[in-house]
Amino acid sequence: MRYPAAIERLIEHFMRFPGIGRKTAERYAFHVVHHVDAETATDFGTALRRAVDDVKPCVTCGFLTDKTTCDICKNPDRERRKILVVEESKDAIVIEKSAIHDGLYHVLNGVISPSDGVGPEDLNLKALLERLKDPDVEEVILAMNFSEEGETTAMYIDRLLENSGLLVTRIAYGMPAGGNIGYADALTLAKALEGRKKY
Amino acid sequence: MRYPAAIERLIEHFMRFPGIGRKTAERYAFHVVHHVDAETATDFGTALRRAVDDVKPCVTCGFLTDKTTCDICKNPDRERRKILVVEESKDAIVIEKSAIHDGLYHVLNGVISPSDGVGPEDLNLKALLERLKDPDVEEVILAMNFSEEGETTAMYIDRLLENSGLLVTRIAYGMPAGGNIGYADALTLAKALEGRKKY
Numbered sequence: 001m002r003y004p005a006a007i008e009r010l011i012e013h014f015m016r017f018p019g020i021g022r023k024t025a026e027r028y029a030f031h032v033v034h035h036v037d038a039e040t041a042t043d044f045g046t047a048l049r050r051a052v053d054d055v056k057p058c059v060t061c062g063f064l065t066d067k068t069t070c071d072i073c074k075n076p077d078r079e080r081r082k083i084l085v086v087e088e089s090k091d092a093i094v095i096e097k098s099a100i101h102d103g104l105y106h107v108l109n110g111v112i113s114p115s116d117g118v119g120p121e122d123l124n125l126k127a128l129l130e131r132l133k134d135p136d137v138e139e140v141i142l143a144m145n146f147s148e149e150g151e152t153t154a155m156y157i158d159r160l161l162e163n164s165g166l167l168v169t170r171i172a173y174g175m176p177a178g179g180n181i182g183y184a185d186a187l188t189l190a191k192a193l194e195g196r197k198k199y
Numbered sequence: 200m201r202y203p204a205a206i207e208r209l210i211e212h213f214m215r216f217p218g219i220g221r222k223t224a225e226r227y228a229f230h231v232v233h234h235v236d237a238e239t240a241t242d243f244g245t246a247l248r249r250a251v252d253d254v255k256p257c258v259t260c261g262f263l264t265d266k267t268t269c270d271i272c273k274n275p276d277r278e279r280r281k282i283l284v285v286e287e288s289k290d291a292i293v294i295e296k297s298a299i300h301d302g303l304y305h306v307l308n309g310v311i312s313p314s315d316g317v318g319p320e321d322l323n324l325k326a327l328l329e330r331l332k333d334p335d336v337e338e339v340i341l342a343m344n345f346s347e348e349g350e351t352t353a354m355y356i357d358r359l360l361e362n363s364g365l366l367v368t369r370i371a372y373g374m375p376a377g378g379n380i381g382y383a384d385a386l387t388l389a390k391a392l393e394g395r396k397k398y
Contacts, residue, residue, distance in 0.1 A: 006253045006265055007250055018230055037251065041250070043208075044212040049240045051235075052236065055232045064202065064232060089202070
């Protein structure tokens with residue numbers, strides 16, 4: 001007794017996604033069988049192809065876009081002196097939503113991670129160096145995640161720009177809003193202490 | 200700054216699945232953009248349509264199949280005196296894998312759940328009553344999940360078959376293999392005690 005081939009094939013597709021095991025994939029496949037109509041299934045299939053075919057990194061900043069150059073890079077009202085560097089497009093979106101940065105972005109589309117075989121050459125760095133030739137640029141803000149890979153990547157870029165004459169800064173790491181010191185991990189506390197400022 | 204339309208559309212599709220929120224849907228959509236090639240995306244889309252179009256409940260037992268009648272129902276070697284009733288096709292598959300039942304199955308494709316608006320009329324019960332007219336059938340084994348809905352459903356079927364002259368049994372609920380009494384929940388312990396047998 002086995003699932004019909006059509007279900008098995010769908011399960012295999014779902015299992016290719018990060019964090020989806022056999023049980024979850026079965027659950028999703030059954031959801032399709034029981035609750036998805038033919039029109040929606042076709043549209044989902046089209047959406048999959050479109051995402052693969054139409055979405056590419058912006059040639060300037062690396063942000064995922066369906067145009068050649070993304071809307072932020074094309075926007076003449078953005079402050080062109082500051083470029084904020086992030087790991088992924090979604091990081092840029094979160095920062096953009098909080099409306100705390102009026103400059104430009106640069107998306108690396110990854111982090112240096114030797115254990116995953118990802119080196120500096122796999123990141124969107126050439127385009128960054130190209131952009132920095134623009135005399136308007138004054139500051140590069142590194143906004144990597146607070147992780148070993150994030151720190152390695154930030155350090156690498158900092159060294160790369162050592163003699164560029166640009167101001168290279170990085171965002172602060174420390175206690176988050178609402179964070180309880182009694183429950184904080186040692187690394188966060190260490191960063192919070194290390195980054196202390198005169199009151 | 201927004202994701203390209205192609206990504207948003209894909210995120211919306213993933214969010215329709217049970218237990219997938221915005222963040223997870225974004226993660227899956229990015230997986231597609233970064234790691235899925237055009238051929239795989241097309242095949243995934245076809246698999247979605249096939250699962251919707253080709254997979255239907257077996258007309259006899261309700262097990263999901265791409266044929267009119269499933270392989271178990273068609274198998275002349277199966278013991279036709281016992282019909283084991285389960286909630287979902289996957290339950291039948293798990294039981295079948297453990298090779299403890301040589302009879303037939305009947306899949307309800309759901310459970311009675313008033314809070315979800317699912318009543319007895321939504322379950323695959325008419326076909327069950329039809330099958331039970333077969334004079335070969337002697338026993339109906341109820342193998343619902345150990346949950347309020349499962350118990351309600353089992354009780355409903357038991358009453359439905361009260362005057363059928365058939366032996367209606369249900370599987371035992373109690374401590375699972377390897378289960379530690381010190382960590383067991385009250386309901387499991389109650390069932391285990393209630394179902395005790397003379398040593």
